[in-house]
Amino acid sequence: EADPLITEVQDWASSFGDPVDAAPYGTPIRFESHVVRRNVEWLTESPVSSINFTPIHALEGTITPQGCAFERHHSGAIELSKADYRLMISGLVETPMVFTYEDLMRFPRTVTTAFCECAANGGMEWGGAQLEGCQFTQGMIHNMEYTGVPLRLLLEEAGVKPEGKWVYVEGADASSNGRSMPLEKALDDVLVAFFANGEALRKEHGYPVRLVVPGFEGNMWVKWLRRIGVYDQAVESREETSKYTDLMADGSARKWTWVMDAKSVITSPSPQAPIRHGKGPLVITGLAWSGHGKIDRVDVSLDGGKNWQTARLSGDVKPKALTRFHLDIDWDGSELLLQSRAMDETGYVQPTKDQLREIRGLNNVYHNNSIQTWWVRADGEVENVEIA
Amino acid sequence: EKTGLGRPALPEEVAAWDVAVLPDGTGLPEGSGDVFTGDEVFAEKCASCHGDFAEGIDNWPVLAGGQNSLTNRRPVKTVGSYWPYLSTVWDYIHRSMPFGAAQTVTADEAYAITAFILYSNGLVEDDFVLSKENFTEVRLPNEGGFRPDDRAEAEYPLFTGEPCMADCAGDLKITKRAVDLNVTPEDPDGKPAGTLPPLTLAAAGDVAAPAEEAAAEVAPAEEAVATETAAADPALVEAGEKVFKKCKACHKVGDGAKNATGPMLNGIVGKAAGAVDGFKYSKPMQAAAEGGLVWSHEALAEFLANPKGYMKGTKMSFAGLKKAEEIDAVIAYLGTFGG
Numbered sequence: 001e002a003d004p005l006i007t008e009v010q011d012w013a014s015s016f017g018d019p020v021d022a023a024p025y026g027t028p029i030r031f032e033s034h035v036v037r038r039n040v041e042w043l044t045e046s047p048v049s050s051i052n053f054t055p056i057h058a059l060e061g062t063i064t065p066q067g068c069a070f071e072r073h074h075s076g077a078i079e080l081s082k083a084d085y086r087l088m089i090s091g092l093v094e095t096p097m098v099f100t101y102e103d104l105m106r107f108p109r110t111v112t113t114a115f116c117e118c119a120a121n122g123g124m125e126w127g128g129a130q131l132e133g134c135q136f137t138q139g140m141i142h143n144m145e146y147t148g149v150p151l152r153l154l155l156e157e158a159g160v161k162p163e164g165k166w167v168y169v170e171g172a173d174a175s176s177n178g179r180s181m182p183l184e185k186a187l188d189d190v191l192v193a194f195f196a197n198g199e200a201l202r203k204e205h206g207y208p209v210r211l212v213v214p215g216f217e218g219n220m221w222v223k224w225l226r227r228i229g230v231y232d233q234a235v236e237s238r239e240e241t242s243k244y245t246d247l248m249a250d251g252s253a254r255k256w257t258w259v260m261d262a263k264s265v266i267t268s269p270s271p272q273a274p275i276r277h278g279k280g281p282l283v284i285t286g287l288a289w290s291g292h293g294k295i296d297r298v299d300v301s302l303d304g305g306k307n308w309q310t311a312r313l314s315g316d317v318k319p320k321a322l323t324r325f326h327l328d329i330d331w332d333g334s335e336l337l338l339q340s341r342a343m344d345e346t347g348y349v350q351p352t353k354d355q356l357r358e359i360r361g362l363n364n365v366y367h368n369n370s371i372q373t374w375w376v377r378a379d380g381e382v383e384n385v386e387i388a
Numbered sequence: 389e390k391t392g393l394g395r396p397a398l399p400e401e402v403a404a405w406d407v408a409v410l411p412d413g414t415g416l417p418e419g420s421g422d423v424f425t426g427d428e429v430f431a432e433k434c435a436s437c438h439g440d441f442a443e444g445i446d447n448w449p450v451l452a453g454g455q456n457s458l459t460n461r462r463p464v465k466t467v468g469s470y471w472p473y474l475s476t477v478w479d480y481i482h483r484s485m486p487f488g489a490a491q492t493v494t495a496d497e498a499y500a501i502t503a504f505i506l507y508s509n510g511l512v513e514d515d516f517v518l519s520k521e522n523f524t525e526v527r528l529p530n531e532g533g534f535r536p537d538d539r540a541e542a543e544y545p546l547f548t549g550e551p552c553m554a555d556c557a558g559d560l561k562i563t564k565r566a567v568d569l570n571v572t573p574e575d576p577d578g579k580p581a582g583t584l585p586p587l588t589l590a591a592a593g594d595v596a597a598p599a600e601e602a603a604a605e606v607a608p609a610e611e612a613v614a615t616e617t618a619a620a621d622p623a624l625v626e627a628g629e630k631v632f633k634k635c636k637a638c639h640k641v642g643d644g645a646k647n648a649t650g651p652m653l654n655g656i657v658g659k660a661a662g663a664v665d666g667f668k669y670s671k672p673m674q675a676a677a678e679g680g681l682v683w684s685h686e687a688l689a690e691f692l693a694n695p696k697g698y699m700k701g702t703k704m705s706f707a708g709l710k711k712a713e714e715i716d717a718v719i720a721y722l723g724t725f726g727g
Contacts, residue, residue, distance in 0.1 A: 096397035172491035251458035384566035
């Protein structure tokens with residue numbers, strides 16, 4: 001039977017659409033209104049010290065739009081103008097310095113794409129499968145193209161003294177959220193960024209200036225960056241002692257676990273992206289990343305890890321950035337236990353949850369980079385499960 | 389090579405912003421504080437979230453206790469049980485606390501609160517005085533519990549190499565299902581929040597007809613709201629909004645306000661006590677509600693001046709508002725939110 005959408009003249013094919021300037025800064029079409037950040041209210045006591053999750057199940061490619069990239073605030077997203085912005089470099093430097101926003105705009109710039117992942121991404125899943133959907137289980141991540149000044153140039157301007165070994169970075173918001181990192185990292189690839197995905201940082205991402213620390217946990221990517229202190233030791237702030245340390249089964253704890261290990265997840269099919277088209281051609285799509293460098297390979301299993309096949313890496317593979325993988329299959333309509341397994345250029349292979357638990361126990365809130373299992377049922381619905 | 393951009397920071401500018409305190413005491417200012425004073429300041433500035441004895445209210449951080457719990461299935465990570473350095477406590481209190489009013493704690497108060505937290509953890513006696521001079525003599529029990537990242541030795545060798553590609557496992561069974569826990573946020577149709585809508589729906593919000601009926605049922609409930617609010621003085625309301633910052637960590641108001649640590653407060657002025665849907669009130673509050681207590685301006689003012697004095701056993705762990713102007717202002721502010 002002929003399709004009336006084709007045989008009958010539709011309104012949109014006959015009359016006007018919106019004029020230019022109907023939305024001088026556009027928002028997504030209303031049909032995509034479900035593609036938004038979401039939080040899990042029971043996780044935290046207050047929404048100003050909380051986190052929400054990127055809708056990775058509904059996105060493709062690798063770049064995360066700022067408007068739906070997860071937010072983590074410790075004391076709310078503040079409004080700080082370029083005119084009121086100051087950046088101080090203090091501590092073990094020849095000359096403590098103050099830079100305005102305009103000063104920063106006059107330093108040589110660089111462009112880099114990097115993923116920012118919260119150390120707690122997947123943290124709720126240590127004890128067992130808990131949340132339905134990769135937005136909630138792996139969605140504390142985003143990936144943007146940043147423009148900014150290498151932190152190295154600012155440190156050189158102040159002149160780091162020989163005894164300076166650590167760099168402490170803190171924000172202008174009420175939490176100040178300070179973190180320490182070794183001077184080598186600060187001089188390597190850290191960026192004092194003011195643009196993301198081609199436009200100014202959004203307020204919730206640290207407007208006007210945030211730190212970009214490729215490969216390191218998101219907590220160190222200080223927003224509303226206000227001060228860079230050079231010290232001979234780590235500051236051991238609240239965010240690097242009582243939080244963001246990894247409690248092991250024997251009661252001891254790891255600190256300074258900065259790098260995000262290789263990880264991947266299938267974003268569709270997934271609990272929030274069930275298969276509705278029935279059997280036949282099926283695109284399996286997902287994301288892989290490593291804080292150690294480039295993704296080398298991603299394997300996908302349809303049977304819970306018994307057998308694996310290598311997926312395609314689509315687009316450019318960049319170090320310390322999200323990489324998209326695809327596997328196109330002919331689904332016969334039977335149940336699947338979908339998994340993906342990332343490997344990075346160091347030869348590291350993404351472990352299973354049990355492999356990590358064997359070493360770390362169950363109290364390790366952070367750094368869960370284990371393999372995710374999705375149970376695809378015959379009706380196309382998908383569940384978050386664990387298998388053994 | 390220098391660009392000449394920027395300018396040297398003035399000493400007073402560095403002093404204002406470079407306030408971090410390090411484990412060896414670097415950055416500590418002059419000052420001191422005793423346990424007794426710390427207890428008082430803590431009750432006023434900290435206890436509404438952390439509890440009178442630093443035991444933590446709801447999911448707010450527990451600061452005391454938890455010793456020997458780090459190997460338990462539910463470890464309690466406190467200053468006494470987990471934190472490695474006392475400098476972290478002082479620094480965080482001084483720089484980032486209280487929540488919602490950071491940088492309002494003086495150096496002496498920070499010493500006093502820190503002393504009280506040590507006392508609440510059983511680490512010092514009640515006559516202890518903490519000062520810049522004796523600060524680094526105090527060591528926390530778990531200082532030796534931390535080691536630098538050792539994944540490169542402990543994990544990476546195990547997870548490196550060509551992985552198995554075929555016949556890697558025997559029979560597998562599903563052992564855990566997230567749906568059994570049922571803690572995922574849901575859309576109105578019961579699916580996980582954000583589930584992609586079928587293409588037959590124009591948008592996720594477009595649900596079939598019954599939604600309209602439901603809306604019709606709700607409508608009559610929204611009748612005229614309290615008249616008392618009409619004459620509210622805008623300046624007073626604005627002042628009240630500022631005062632309400634002290635309450636915000638626990639109480640929500642405005643569109644879509646929900647219960648949190650405390651009940652949501654839309655329509656609270658003139659409302660029956662203990663009557664916010666879905667909030668679990670203390671026994672004394674329930675009893676007062678049964679006794680017909682109504683939150684008139686006068687009753688609220690008395691309660692806010694001294695919550696625990698007004699109602700012994702209330703869950704509201706707040707020291708109270710000392711100034712009558714603040715109380716009037718916050719009530720005026722609350723009055724602008726209808727039920």
